[in-house]
Amino acid sequence: MSTPQTLAEPGREALIAAVCAAPKAELHVHIEGTLEPELAFALARRNGVALRWPSSEALRAAYAFDSLQSFLDLYYAGCDVLRTEQDFFDLAWAYFQRAAADHVVRAEVFFDPQSHTARGIGFDVFMPGLLRAARRAQDELGMRADYILCVLRHLSEDDGLATLEAASPWREHIIGLGLDSSERGNPPQKFARLYAQARAQGLRLVAHAGEEGPAASVRDALDLLGAERIDHGVHAADDPALVRRLAAEGVALTVCPLSNVKLRVFPDMAAHNLPALLHAGVKVMVNSDDPAYFGGYVNANYRALLAAHPALDSADAYRLLRNSLEASFAPAGPVAAWAARLDAHWQAQGLPLPPTA
Ligand code: HPA
Numbered sequence: 001m002s003t004p005q006t007l008a009e010p011g012r013e014a015l016i017a018a019v020c021a022a023p024k025a026e027l028h029v030h031i032e033g034t035l036e037p038e039l040a041f042a043l044a045r046r047n048g049v050a051l052r053w054p055s056s057e058a059l060r061a062a063y064a065f066d067s068l069q070s071f072l073d074l075y076y077a078g079c080d081v082l083r084t085e086q087d088f089f090d091l092a093w094a095y096f097q098r099a100a101a102d103h104v105v106r107a108e109v110f111f112d113p114q115s116h117t118a119r120g121i122g123f124d125v126f127m128p129g130l131l132r133a134a135r136r137a138q139d140e141l142g143m144r145a146d147y148i149l150c151v152l153r154h155l156s157e158d159d160g161l162a163t164l165e166a167a168s169p170w171r172e173h174i175i176g177l178g179l180d181s182s183e184r185g186n187p188p189q190k191f192a193r194l195y196a197q198a199r200a201q202g203l204r205l206v207a208h209a210g211e212e213g214p215a216a217s218v219r220d221a222l223d224l225l226g227a228e229r230i231d232h233g234v235h236a237a238d239d240p241a242l243v244r245r246l247a248a249e250g251v252a253l254t255v256c257p258l259s260n261v262k263l264r265v266f267p268d269m270a271a272h273n274l275p276a277l278l279h280a281g282v283k284v285m286v287n288s289d290d291p292a293y294f295g296g297y298v299n300a301n302y303r304a305l306l307a308a309h310p311a312l313d314s315a316d317a318y319r320l321l322r323n324s325l326e327a328s329f330a331p332a333g334p335v336a337a338w339a340a341r342l343d344a345h346w347q348a349q350g351l352p353l354p355p356t357a
C-alpha cells in the first residue's frame with residue numbers, strides 16, 4: 001500500500017525516459033508483425049524464396065498504408081519467407097530481445113496459424129520454433145512469454161474450428177484464443193461457436209474489435225464471444241454507455257498508438273483517443289501490434305503517445321504501465337512482483353507514486 005506524495009511533476013523527457021526504463025507487459029503483438037525487412041531478406045535467401053522487392057530498403061519503403069487491408073496484404077506476403085522451425089525461432093527470438101531492451105517483463109504474443117498452414121507449414125514446424133524462443137527468453141532474459149492463437153476472421157468459422165483442433169497437441173503451450181485480420185464484414189457473431197469451444201477448453205479469450213469496426217463490435221465481442229480483453233477497441237469511445245461499462249467491468253483495451261496512426265484509424269497521434277479512454281476510467285495500456293511495419297516497438301509507442309499528449313501526466317503514465325501488468329493473463333504472484341518492481345522504479349526516479357487501488 002502506497003501513500004500519495006507531493007513530488008513535483010518531472011520534465012517531459014525525464015518522464016518519457018522513466019516510462020521507457022520501467023518494467024511493463026506487452027499484450028498485443030503479432031509475432032508475424034515483428035518480421036523486420038532485413039530478417040525477411042535473410043530468410044528469403046536462406047530458403048530460396050523470391051521476394052517482390054529488390055532490397056530490404058525497398059520493402060521498408062513500401063510500408064505506406066491507407067487502411068488495415070493495405071497493411072494485411074503486405075503482412076501476409078511477408079509470411080511466405082517463414083518456412084522452417086529455425087525461421088520461427090529466429091523471428092521470435094529477435095522480438096524477445098527487442099522487447100527485453102524495452103524492459104518488457106511479460107509478453108503475450110499472437111501467432112496466426114492459418115497464414116502458415118495454408119502454405120503447408122504445420123504446427124509441428126512453427127510451434128517448436130516459437131516455444132524454443134520463449135524458453136530462451138525466460139532463461140536468458142528473465143521474460144515470461146506465452147502465446148495466443150489468433151484465428152483469421154476473413155476465413156470461415158469452420159476453418160477456425162479446424163485450426164483449434166489442429167492445435168490440440170500444443171494446447172498446454174497456448175494460453176488463449178484471439179481473432180484478427182479484416183474486421184469489416186467479419187463481425188464477432190461469425191465466431192460464436194469457435195469461442196464457445198475455446199472457452200470449454202479453458203483458453204483465455206481476447207478479440208480484435210473496434211479497430212476499424214464500430215463500437216457495437218466491441219460490445220458483441222464481449223457479449224457473443226465472451227472476450228475478456230479487447231484488442232484495439234478504440235471505437236468503443238463512440239458509445240458513452242459502452243465506455244462506462246468497460247470502466248465499470250474493468251475490461252482492458254490493448255491499444256496500439258503507432259498502428260492506429262499508420263492505418264489511419266486516427267489522422268495523427270495528437271488525435272488519438274487513448275487519453276480520453278484512460279481518463280474515463282477504462283483499463284488501457286500501450287502495445288506495438290506489428291512493430292516491424294508500424295515504426296517501432298513498445299517504447300516507441302509510449303514515447304510517441306506521451307510526446308503528442310502533454311495532458312498525460314506522470315500519474316497517467318504510471319497507470320498505463322500498471323494496467324499492462326494487471327491486464328495480463330500471468331498468475332497473480334508474478335503480477336504482484338512486477339507491480340512492486342514498477343513501484344520501486346517509479347520511486348527511484350523521484351516520481352510521485354499515485355495512490356493504488
Ligand atoms: O492490427 C491488426 N488488426 C487486425 N489484424 C491484424 N493482424 C496483424 N495485425 C492486425
Ligand SMILES: [Zn+2]
Pocket residue numbers: 028030180208231289
Ligand atoms: Zn493486432
